[in-house]
Every structure is written in structure tokens, then in C-alpha cells.
Amino acid sequence: MHASPDPVIETRGLTKDYGSRRALFGLDLRVRAGEVFGFLGPNGAGKSTTIRILLDLIRRSAGEVLVLGRDPRTDGVEIRRRVGYLPGDLVFTSRRPARDLLAYLGDLRGGVPAAQVDALAERLDLDLSRPLRSLSKGNRQKVGLVQAFMHRPELLVLDEPTSGLDPLLQREFLAMVREARADGRTVFMSSHVLSEVQDVADRAAVLRGGRLVATEDMDALRRRAARRVRIRFAAPVAAAEFAGLAGVRDLDVDGDTVHCVVDGSPDALVKQAARHTVLELDSAEPDLEELFFTYYTDQEEVGDAA
Numbered sequence: 001m002h003a004s005p006d007p008v009i010e011t012r013g014l015t016k017d018y019g020s021r022r023a024l025f026g027l028d029l030r031v032r033a034g035e036v037f038g039f040l041g042p043n044g045a046g047k048s049t050t051i052r053i054l055l056d057l058i059r060r061s062a063g064e065v066l067v068l069g070r071d072p073r074t075d076g077v078e079i080r081r082r083v084g085y086l087p088g089d090l091v092f093t094s095r096r097p098a099r100d101l102l103a104y105l106g107d108l109r110g111g112v113p114a115a116q117v118d119a120l121a122e123r124l125d126l127d128l129s130r131p132l133r134s135l136s137k138g139n140r141q142k143v144g145l146v147q148a149f150m151h152r153p154e155l156l157v158l159d160e161p162t163s164g165l166d167p168l169l170q171r172e173f174l175a176m177v178r179e180a181r182a183d184g185r186t187v188f189m190s191s192h193v194l195s196e197v198q199d200v201a202d203r204a205a206v207l208r209g210g211r212l213v214a215t216e217d218m219d220a221l222r223r224r225a226a227r228r229v230r231i232r233f234a235a236p237v238a239a240a241e242f243a244g245l246a247g248v249r250d251l252d253v254d255g256d257t258v259h260c261v262v263d264g265s266p267d268a269l270v271k272q273a274a275r276h277t278v279l280e281l282d283s284a285e286p287d288l289e290e291l292f293f294t295y296y297t298d299q300e301e302v303g304d305a306a
């Protein structure tokens with residue numbers, strides 16, 4: 001599959017009112033072909049509203065929307081056929097086994113080999129013979145994931161895909177997302193926390209109170225993010241040697257041990273440390289959540305001032 005230069009999802013000035021209450025305020029969103037895009041925001045930010053508009057499950061109040069080059073308002077059926085969609089609120093009332101539902105949905109999408117369904121169910125440790133209405137939240141989520149992935153759609157739109165999955169299954173799910181991207185497919189997934197998407201997303205956008213407050217390239221974000229570093233030397237070191245090094249802050253030197261936070265590249269710190277004998281070095285993963293959180297806080301201040 002070759003990547004198209006056109007965005008797979010594009011919204012311009014997307015606005016949604018529920019009666020007199022505005023849920024989305026002029027959203028401009030572009031998701032590129034072949035990328036994994038994290039759509040982040042706290043509960044009530046408008047993630048599900050946006051996603052439902054993309055699938056034409058609800059209608060926008062204003063603005064423009066294109067999904068796979070089509071307008072959901074006129075081509076909703078085609079979009080829903082071509083997209084793998086996981087709803088955020090999956091409820092099943094049927095007594096029939098999960099296998100029947102998946103076979104039915106597979107037929108609607110032009111036929112999906114049973115072996116493909118079985119392989120996904122096995123990966124997610126899902127028993128397809130159980131009646132749908134008896135399934136726990138986690139198992140319902142697995143059925144939702146199988147139906148979203150099983151026809152190998154060119155675009156996956158997943159609303160809170162990791163909710164209800166234990167850590168092992170979350171990892172399996174992320175592997176499925178990586179495989180989809182390796183096949184040239186596009187994944188748009190929402191979450192209320194960055195940590196669930198940070199390892200897999202190429203870019204992420206933050207939605208707050210119905211407004212897009214940031215869109216970030218994850219690699220760039222990682223490079224900018226702060227890391228907490230601890231270095232223990234063979235002999236005591238002087239604080240003055242480490243104070244003022246490029247990127248180093250919150251320095252605390254306690255005899256032979258240096259604690260600090262490094263913004264961006266640790267190069268200056270590493271070179272200074274290398275003048276001594278280093279016994280131990282720990283560097284905590286950058287806290288991207290904290291970096292993203294600053295956007296939320298900034299926005300809150302703007303909102304409070306208004």
C-alpha cells in the first residue's frame with residue numbers, strides 16, 4: 001500500500017453544539033496517511049463527539065470534515081465500511097456467542113476469513129463461544145477490537161481502546177497497532193492519558209474543553225522532555241562543577257552523589273561526569289505526561305481568566 005499525500009482525516013472549523021451547549025469549538029485536525037495519531041484529553045473534552053462525527057454517527061453543527069477524502073455527511077455508509085471503528089461505549093444485549101456477531105459483521109464488510117478472526121481472538125485471549133451479554137467489560141472491549149481490526153481496514157478509529165485491558169493485553173494491542181502501521185495503515189486513537197499512547201504514537205493532539213490546545217510530534221516531545229538523573233561517583237564531587245551545565249537544573253550534590261533534572265540532551269552532564277570515576281548512573285524515562293500536562297494547566301488558566 002502506498003502512502004497518499006492527502007490527509008486521511010481532516011477537519012476545518014469543526015463545531016458541535018448539543019442544544020445550547022457547545023462541545024467542539026472550531027477544531028482543525030489533520031491525520032496523515034500511515035501515522036499513529038493519539039487523540040488525548042480528559043473526560044468530557046469532546047473526543048467521542050469528534051470521533052462520532054467522523055463516522056457520521058452524529059452530525060456536526062458547522063465546519064468541514066473529510067475522512068478518506070469523503071464527507072461523512074454524504075458518504076457515511078462508505079466510511080463506516082472502510083474504517084475499523086471501536087466505539088467508546090460498547091454494550092451487547094444478545095445471548096448469541098461473540099463468534100456469530102463477528103461473522104455477521106465480517107459479511108457486511110465483504111467477508112473476513114474465519115482464521116483471521118480466530119487469530120485475533122487468540123492474541124487477545126478472547127473466548128468466542130461465550131454469549132455476548134455475559135461478557136465482562138474487558139472481554140467486550142476485546143470483541144470490539146477484533147471487529148475493528150479483522151478486515152484489515154486502511155483506517156482504524158479507536159475510542160479509548162485500552163480501557164478495561166490488563167497490562168499484558170494492552171501490550172498485545174499496541175503490537176497490533178504497530179503491525180497496522182507497518183502495513184501502511186493509519187490509526188487514530190483516543191485516550192485520556194498520554195502514557196497509553198506515548199510508546200506507539202507518531203503524533204498526538206490534546207483536546208481540552210472542546211478546543212485543540214496542542215499537536216505534538218512524539219519524537220520531538222521526547223527530545224524536549226525532562227529526565228531525572230542520579231550519578232554516584234567513586235569520590236565526592238563539587239557542586240560548582242555541575243551547576244550551570246547546559247540543560248541541568250534542580251541540582252543536588254550530596255557527597256559522592258549528584259541528583260538533577262536534565263532538559264533535552266544530557267551531553268554536557270555526561271561530559272562533566274566523565275572527568276570522574278562513575279560507579280552508578282540512573283536516568284528515569286522522560287515524563288511526557290508532565291510536559292503535556294502543562295498544556296492543560298495553561299488552558300485552564302486562560303479559561304479561568306475569561
Ligand SMILES: Nc1ncnc2c1ncn2[C@@H]1O[C@H](COP(=O)(O)OP(=O)(O)OP(=O)(O)O)[C@@H](O)[C@H]1O
Nearest residue numbers: 018023041042043044045046047048049050088192
Ligand atoms: N448526547 C449529548 N447531549 C448533550 N451533551 C453531550 C452529549 N454527548 C456529549 N455531551 C457533552 O459534550 C462534551 C464532550 O463529551 P464527549 O463524550 O465527546 O467527551 P470525551 O472527551 O469523549 O469524554 P469521555 O472520555 O468522558 O467520553 C461533554 O461536556 C459532554 O457532557
